[in-house]
Amino acid sequence: MNTKDKVKYVLASDLDSTFINEVTGIPISNINNARAEGFDPGTISLNDATELVNLYNVKFSGLAQAFYGENKDLSKFRHRLTNILQRLYVKGSLKM
Structure with a gap:
């Protein structure tokens, strides 16, 4: 999936x-x-697009689930x- 998508x-x-x-x-x-x-x-803006891509990567791409699975790229x-x-x-x- 590319950035625009x-x-x-x-x-x-x-x-x-919100x-x-x-x-x-x-x-x-x-x-x-x-x-x-x-x-x-x-x-x-490019900055806004970058932030949305980062949100996608964390929220939707399944990366968060990889935290708990077996994956050779887990460290990265x-x-x-x-x-x-x-x-x-x-x-x-x-806010944490």
């Missing part, structure tokens, strides 16, 4: 705009506008997931 998937999901805002830091108005316009690539996954969560935490978007 991941962004579309998150925007089309049943995730609440939740997406809390996790990614993207303003709710930007999320709602992108959803209303069916995600035209010109309506969303844990490192990547930890980095994503740390970035979200530093931005103040993720």
